[in-house]
Amino acid sequence: MPVHGLTRRRFLQSSAAFAALSALPACSLVSASRDNGMWEYHLSAEPSTASLVPGHQTDVLAFNGKIPAPTIRCRQGEPVTIHFTNNLNEPTTIHWHGLRIPIEMDGVPFLSQPPIQPGETFTYRFTPPDAGTFWYHPHMNSVVQLGKGLVGTIVVEEASPVAFDEEHVLMLKHWHLDPQGKWKDLAIPRYSARMGTPGEWGTVNGVHQPKYELQEKATTRLRLANVDNTLTYPIQVRGADAWIVAIDGNPIATPRRLEEHKIAPGMRLDIGLVAPKAGTNVEIMYMKGRFPFLLASFTTTPSTLVEKPLPALPLNPVATPDLANAETRHFVFEWAGAITPADKQGKGKHEFWLMNKRAWEGMSKGNIPDPIATLERGKTYIFDLKNVTQYHHPIHLHGHTFTVLEMDGKPVTPFHTDTVLLGKNGHAKAAFVADNPGRWMYHCHVIEHMKTGLMGFVEVV
Template sequence: MDVSRREFLKLSTAIAGAMVLPACTLNTARQTQDGYYYELTAEPATAELVPGYQTDVLGFSGQIPAPTIRCRQGEKVTIRFTNKLNEPTTIHWHGLRIPIEMDGVPFLSQPPIMPGETFVYEFTPPDAGTFWYHPHMNSVVQLGMGLVGAIVVEEAEPVQFDAEQVMLLKHWHLDEQGRWKQLMVPRLSARMGTPGEWGTVNGKHEPTYELPQHAMTRLRLANVDNTITYPIAVEGIQAWIVAIDGNPVREPMKLEQHKIGPGMRLDLAVEAPAAGQAFQVVQMKGRFAFPMATFRSVGSDLVPGKLIPSIPLNPIPAPDLANAEVRHFVFEWEGAVTPASANGKTVPKFWLMNKRAWEGMSKANIPAPLASLEQGKTYIFDLKNVTQYHHPIHLHGHTFTVLEMDGKPVEPFHTDTVLLGKNGHAKAAFVADNPGRWMYHCHVIEHMKTGLMGYIEVA
C-alpha cells in the first residue's frame, strides 16, 4: 500500500519537525529535521501473484509490490538498507542524478553489500518525478523475482492533483499455477529477451482501482520489466502526457500511444469520469488493446472541468550545443557463445557496444571505460542500433536532452533512457557535470547480461 500523494502533502506540510508515515509503507519511514529517513531490506518472501497460488519471490521489505519511497526535491533522503538475501546485492536509484558513491553499481561505485550487511544510502535529489530502484547484481534473477520498486520525488513546491496512482508494470516468468519458468533462455537473449507470461500492475493481474469522480489524477507508470516494451494507451477517456522518464514536458501532450521500454516511466494526467463510469490503461499489440488496469469512478463532491496542474521543469543543465563534442555509439549483435568458464558453465555473449562486449568486473579488475569525458563539457551521444531488436539505452548519473529520433529533429525532451527501435538512431546531448564512473547499458536485462553494457568516466 502506498501513501497517496494528497496524504503525503498533508503530512509534509502539517508537521514541520518529525512525522510518521503509515507502517505498511516501509519498516520505518519518517521525516526529520535532517530530511526523510527509511529502513529497507531485500529478503525472500512469498506472494500471491497468480490467484490461489503462492510463489517464492524476492521482495524489498518482503513485499510485492515493493514499498514506494517518497521524498522531496532538494531535501535529503536516507535509506538504511539491509541485505537479507543469501547473496550480495546493491540498490541503484534509476534516473536520479546523485553522487557516484550512492549509485549502487558493485565495484564501480560501491562494494557489494554482503548477506547480513547494512549500507546507508544518502542523497539529495535535485529533480522531482517518477523514478525507481533495483539491484545491479545478479540482475536477471534479483529483478526478475521481484526486487523492483518506485521512488517518487515530490516537487519542491507542491503540485496539486486530486489523486494519484503509482503503477509498476511487470510480466512474471510464471506458469498458470504460479511456478517459476526459466528467467533467461539464451537463444531469446540473443533476440528480444525472454518475456514473462503473467502480466501485472503492482503485482496484480488486471487490477481495478477506484477514483473520486472528476478527480484530476496523476498516473505514474514505471516499466520495471526485464524485457518487455509496453506501447501504452488509455481507453474510455482522454489522457495527457505530463512527464517522460521523471521529467515534466513543457506542455501536456495528448496521449495516443507511447512506448516505454524496460526502465522507462510515463506520467499521465486524466480527469476521472462521472461516478459509475470507468476507463482502462492498456498495452497495445498492433491494433489490439490488452487491459492492464481499470479505473472506476465513485461519488465525490469534485466538479468537472479542472485544468491540468502545471509541473515545473527539472533543473537539467542546458547543453552548449555550439561547442558540443560528438561521441558515436553503435549497438550490434555479436552472435557467439564464449567457451566454458573455469567452472564448466558457458557464458553467452551476444551483444556489442562499439565492438566491445561487457567483460564483467571485480574489485581487482575494472575494465577500461567506453568513453572518458571532461567534467563540465557538453557531449552529443550519437546512438545507432543496427539490430532488429529494441534497446532502451540508459545512462547513470546524468539526464539526456534528446535532439533527434530516427534522423528527424524532435521537440527536445529530457530522459535517462533512450529507446532505440529496429535500426533506430537518436542524438542526445548532456552536460557531463557529475564526476565518476557511470554505468551505461541497455535496460533489457538479458542484453545487459550478455554484453550490452559498459561505463563512461567523467573527470
C-alpha cells in the same frame, strides 16, 4: 495521507496512518519519518512469498518482504537517508534509477561501492535535484534479483508540491510463472540473443488486471513505471482524455495528448487526466499488436469535486547543453553472432551483444575494465546512438539526464530522459552536460542484453 506528513520515527506506530497509506497502489512502507526537512527510511531485501497467481503462493525476493515493494516518497532538494539491510543469501546493492546523485550512492558494485554482503546494512544518503517518478533495484545478479521481485518506485515530490486530486503509482511487470505460480526460466539463451525472455503473467503492482476507483472530476496523475526485465509496453488510455505530462521523471514543457507511447524496461511515463463522470471505466492498455491487453482499470465514483484544469509541472533543473561547442561520440549497438565463448571450465559464457564492437567483460574487486568513453567534466557531449539490430534497446545512462534532439533522423522537440529507446534499426542523438564526476554505468535496460554484453561505463573526470 501523504508520506511527507509523517513526523514520527517509526511509521508502524501510527496504525491509522499505515492503513490509509497501504490502501494506495504500490505503497507498503515499514518505517519512515520526515523531521527537520530530512526524510529517513528503513528498507530491506529478503526471500518471501506472494500470491501473484490467485490461489497459489510463489517464492519471491522482496523489499521489506512485500510485493509490491514500498513506494519511497521524498522531496526535491531535501536530504534522504535510506538504511538498507541485505537479508538475502547473496550480495546485492541498490541503484536509484534516474536520480542524479553522487557516484558513491549510485549502487553499482565495485564501480561505486563494495557489494553489500548478506546480513550487512548500508546507508544511502542523497539529495535529489529533480522531481518526478523514479525507481530502485539491485545491480547484482540482475536477471534473478529483479526478475524475482526486487523492484520498487521512488517518487520525488516537487519542491513546491503540485496538487492533483488523486495520484496512483502503477508498476508494470510480467513474471516468469506458470499457471500454478511456479517459476519458469528467467533467461533462455536463444531469447537473450533476441528480444529477451518474456514473462507470461502480467501484473500492475503485483496484481493481474487490478481495479481501482477514481473520483469523478478528479485531476489525476498516473505514474507508470516499467520495472520489467524484458518487455516494452506501448501504452494507451481508454475512457478518458489523457495527456503525457512527464517522461522518465522529467516534465515536458507542453503536455501532449496521449495517443500511444512506448515505455521500455527502466522507463516511466506520467499521465495526467481529469476523471470522467461517475460510472465510467478508465482503462490502461498494453497495445500488443492487434490484440491489446488490459493492464489496470479505474471505475469513477461520484464526488463533490469541481472540475478544473490539470496543474502544471515545473521543469527539472537540467543543465542546458552547449550544442555549439558539443563533442559528438558515436555508439553502435549490435549483435555479436552465434559463437559462444567458454570459460576455463568449458562452460558457455554468453556474449550476444556488443557496444562499439566490445562486449562487457564484467568486473570485480581490483578488476575494473576500461571505460567505453572518458568525458571532460562540464563539457557538452552529443551521443549518437545507432541500433543496427531488429530488437529494441532502451539505452540508460547513470548519473545524468539526456536532452533528446533527434529520433530516427528527424528532429524532435527536445525532451529530457535517462533512457533512450532505440527501435529496430533505430537512431537517436541525445546531448547532455557531463557535470557529475565519476564512473557511470551505460547499458541497455533489457536485463538479458545487459548481462550478455550490452553494457559499459563512461568516466567523467
